[in-house]
Amino acid sequence: MSSATPPGSAAPPDPGTPPASGTASPVAAFAALADETRWAVLQALADAGPGSAAGAGAPGGGADAGTSAAGLTASALADRLPVTRQAIAKHLAVLEAAGLVESRIVGRERRYRALGAELTALGRRLERIGDAWEARLGRIAAIAKELERG
Amino acid sequence: MSSATPPGSAAPPDPGTPPASGTASPVAAFAALADETRWAVLQALADAGPGSAAGAGAPGGGADAGTSAAGLTASALADRLPVTRQAIAKHLAVLEAAGLVESRIVGRERRYRALGAELTALGRRLERIGDAWEARLGRIAAIAKELERG
DNA sequence: CGAATGTGCAACCGTTGGGTTGCACTGACC
DNA sequence: GGTCAGTGCAACCCAACGGTTGCACATTCG
Secondary structure (H helix, E strand, C coil): CCCCCCCCCCCCCCCCCCCCCCCCCHHHHHHHCCCHHHHHHHHHHHCCCCCCCCCCCCCCCCCCCCCHHHCEEHHHHHHHCCCCHHHHHHHHHHHHHCCCEEEEECCCCEEEEECHHHHHHHHHHHHHHHHHHHHHHHHHHHHHHHHHHC | CCCCCCCCCCCCCCCCCCCCCCCCCHHHHHHHCCCHHHHHHHHHHHCCCCCCCCCCCCCCCCCCCCCHHHCEEHHHHHHHCCCCHHHHHHHHHHHHHCCCEEEEECCCCEEEEECHHHHHHHHHHHHHHHHHHHHHHHHHHHHHHHHHHC
């Protein structure tokens, strides 16, 4: 009971842990990744490129040129996805709480961008846990073989 | 809309895909990993070692010696965790559907074991997606800089 | 055979969660 | 200053989920 310690169940009161930056809890991140709509949001954020930023609408002019790599707003995402802006906002809140997304207030709008590094870190953690399990299984098999041989 | 393709949303009818083996859908796996009790189950399965297999009970004799690395039953897990056997059974069903756990019927009992390799594969996939996002962000930043200079 | 252990299915309950609608508010633009 | 786009909060609905209880079925052991 010491190798893989993913959840915060056995964690101490956690007193001196300011909201440093990244992942809150792995399970929260998994819960955030457990929804297809949320994946769609993440993917839309991930391939949000310059030129297709604000998308349709913006009749006045080009407007958001310049800081093109700043991400998308909830409304822009709602334009791309078949759900309400409010639903998107909730999803973005979940994703941000899980540390998978970051938000910046620009003018009167809030731009979100995906944090791929957090995803990568989470993946690496999963990888390590899986490897630990496999290793333990191997060890058990070895012991069993040993016992069999006498 | 071509780099990372985690969910099965945009997937074709998927006609000729027999239940090859492992992971059904990544989102299913994440949903499976999004519960603390399920993590506890996985961990209990992961460090299920010889000697502590059937746990307390078994008054008759040693019984399950031999195939000690075969995994734990739902009842044994229910003995270790503060939930009902039925709850454990449901969790195991979810985990098995997600491809994170495997079951073997021995006598009248069903033994489960954790599939660490699947976890590892899932982690690797996450890692790749995160890296792809980061790469795309870098490319966007480069383009923005180019535009600024031009 | 009878008793015990283990499993599986089904009903049920409380809570969470995705999604919508509606409204109030604030910052930008004419 | 008035209007318009964009956000935020709150209420509400319905489906899914975690969990329990209860019972019926199989299988092993005395």
